Amino acid sequence: MKTDTTAPATSRVQKTEAPGRTSPRRDRTKQAPGRRGAASYTVVAAVTVFVLAFLAPFLIILVNSFKTSADYRANGSLSWPEQWNWSILGDVWERVDFTQKLVNSIQISLGVVVIAVVLALFNAYAIGIGRIRWRTAFLVFFLGVNVLPQEGLVYPVYYLFKELGLYDGKLGYTILVGITYSAFGTYLLSSVFSTFPRELIEAASLDGAGRWTILWRIVLPMSWPTLSVMCVFFFVWSWNEFLYPLVLLISNDQQTVPLGLSVMQGQYTSDPTAMSAAALLGVIPMIVFFLVFQRSLTRGLTAGAVK
Template structure:
């Protein structure tokens, strides 16, 4: 008993529990208790759970109906589980859509869009944010205006321009168009980020003899990777989901992207809901894989500005 008491005293605690207050051996600090969850906490968790279920419901419906037969769908409806799983429908839809070619076209154009948009945005943002060129505000207003213009207002001028330049039905022309369009948003974002960039680092690099290109590649670029990674992910997803520009500019089957291939499954007078669900599932899987591969980079990029 005496040994336990001396050990507790040496550790600054009392035998009955709690921690002794320094200078007051007889007084105990109250133990920190976990905060109790009130009704507001449970309401918040319930609201988030409902939101998640509502968000996942369309994907679950697609997943269930993608493996049904047409007879099973007509007999039991949309929300029922398949009576027998039709695994061959994915292969059938893959061949009908020529999904391999559509997938390669989407990957090729999306990667090209990312490269063009990020490079142009980097140079423009560096000039507007770090260089502080004349008419900076006017340029920012211009780039902001490009972002708010609807595609429907640009599609006909772009169509006739591409006809004159010989870029119609060309993946290169489509990639250049979308890349330049997305670079306007990237320029507006990076110029705002670079405007608050520490000037001391730039001045120190200048005193060491670094030129503008050296400052860009050795100082600005390494510190911009979180923002650039988020831009790359967003541009890739946006380009993958583009529908209006590919619909107007890419008319041949060998140049069409995944969204156009999926739209081709729906006719004016004919419709196969199970095949449409299977096609939608094939279109969603690459984006899910892409998100799982780069979700850590996305999370780091979004939270990089919150911690200095």
């Protein structure tokens, strides 16, 4: 009986030729690391350029903060100091009375954070979880408060504070800014609470938990990442407020840091080195604040990425 030797020979030929072949998929796999490396280098270069462009103004302020006025006038703002003037920060500190301004800003910012976060938490709990009537209308109202410009509210707020006896006082200003920021916090927390797991609330209700217990024992701990981000934002926003303090806080012992540093420039006189030193003093507390709370901020921003 004859045996067909064609198929085995063909298969042997195919097996012999197979190791020498390279599939297109394997070629793409081999080329992928090189392309991926080039893309990553491009991203790193772009990020580096962006970071340097972002840090350039701060570096210019830092360099000019330790120059003498004669050095600045002779060499400009981009030159390296010929002689470091270490006493300029102390002079600006005493001229502005920076200690009092710093204490005022810390007190006001902390008060604004407490008022805004507490009001936003209660409002959002009623709107997002309580599902009160006219929920959409309330959200539109709080959104409208955020859209209104400060310039349009300064005139009525000024006369309202005059009538209530709150003018030129830190308490009235703190309450005003805290209520204003709570509108944004309410809008933000309401959207977060609207997706809150209803099963947890129903289970707690079946176990006999009341509304306050549900708020403090369930809703608040699970919402703390979002609340921490709100605290950071409200603190920074209230620290940098300028228009409201300019109108409502006119006494020297009531002014905040941004308003106190603005006196470094007059109508006809200007000292760029002193202004740079004042700007450096104003930004240092914010840098320290971010370094202290950067972990809470990062955790809060990334909390919604993973369920």
